[in-house]
Amino acid sequence: MNDRRTFLKNLGALGAGVAAVGAVAPAVATAAETAAPPRPSGSRYLGDFAAPKLEQVRWGVIGLGERGSVLAGILGQIEGSQVVAISDLYSDYCQRTVAALAKHGRPAPAVYQGDPKRYHELLARPDVDAVVIATPWEEHAPMAIAALRAGKHAFVEVPLAPTLPELWAIIDAAERAGRHCMMLENCNYGREELFYLNLCRQGVLGELLHAEAAYIHELRFQMQHVERGTGSWRTPHYSPAHGGNLYPTHGLGPVAQYLSLARTEDNFERLVSFSSPGRGRTLAARKNFPPDHRWNRLKFEGGDISTQIVKTTLGRTVLVQWDETSPRPYSRHDLVQGTQGTVAGFPPRAAIEGRGDYHKWLQGEAYEKLREEFEHPLYRRLGAQAEKMGGHGGMDSIMLLRLVECLRRGEALDQNLYEGAYWSAVRPLSAASEAAGGAPQLFPDFTRGGWRTTKPLAVVA
């Protein structure tokens, strides 16, 4: 414990030094520039927020494309959860979800389709407690804010919103409404991620110093969606130069919780970002589409691979990477390193002092043994059921089972409003850093100081 105190004290001193250096470096935004605006009156901090118990959670789902249809299908299988209303622009997407719910013996939900404003009718229904928003990124903030103003809990797909002003507007709306607004980061409920969280909490890795997170997922095929579907709205996002990391949260969410960032122990302080040249989307457009096609009229200037280093308040480091274009295998990196060892995903492996030769990764059977010892209790309880229910190997189902459980018990959720904002903020901050030649960008304090007293996420059983 004394060692830990000395370590933290030294880091504190180092932090002061860094701040002093930052103060003389003109490229570094000052704390005053990024200072949080005061909390509007009538609003309250929601770090450990728990809402009154709900007997049944009655859902509205907005957006029934690739993602929303999966979420609605899972919500329709959970006890104490009922999808009462759905909304999408397309009637065939709505009917697909109606049919999926019927297959699980659930009554037909009310359907609001065919017009971009009809989701407001869903929000006006008194029998909707909570809303899932699984629409294109630019719709997240307006829809979440409208849902919160209508008195609903809002559960928003990733990222929470693509810009800092939108993130602040969501925070203000949730704090004023006194309702949950959680970004649905499903990867925090992956089996390995839960296992690593447990290892961190049990102290097996020692003092945590560094983590690595990524979303490396080759998605050029989505350019085939031209009129509608994910690629139809997502492809133009690859176009602007200095786009930074468009999709940071899948890798970052879990490692941020390993380090308890924005929850008492430490917080996001600043980041720097650099990207490679952008090549792959232009090549794909030329190869697969006629010269006058929509995609060939766009310039794809955002970098194919984008890399950030986040420095935390305690001086710890997090590497974040993103690449949806290059031909390479999928990875979220999912690495966390401490004074006693390291675990990493893709493929899963560990090296821990006192558990074999740490110059070599523990893999295969030896790794399975470690996992058996430290399997997260939530996975032990819900893993088999969730795998049957589906959704990215079951992690979507664990997330939604857990959400319904917390709402019915009136407990705080595993991810709070502010974590969603911090994880999402890597996109605009990485873009700003790249536009400024890689200059450090300070994270806003979305919690307005509240992170210092917000409990770290415990190992939920």
Ligand SMILES: NC(=O)c1ccc[n+]([C@@H]2O[C@H](COP(=O)([O-])OP(=O)(O)OC[C@H]3O[C@@H](n4cnc5c(N)ncnc54)[C@H](O)[C@@H]3O)[C@@H](O)[C@H]2O)c1
């Ligand atoms: N967590 C994950 O694993 C995961 C996976 C895929 C996508 N996502 C996220 O889910 C969201 C949706 O992505 P997707 O791939 O399903 O896209 P999609 O294009 O397949 O679906 C979006 C749907 O939103 C609907 N929509 C748009 N505007 C609307 C409006 N005004 N009213 C009602 N419906 C409206 C569209 O008709 C469309 O069907 C994105 O935020 C994406 O980042 C998350």
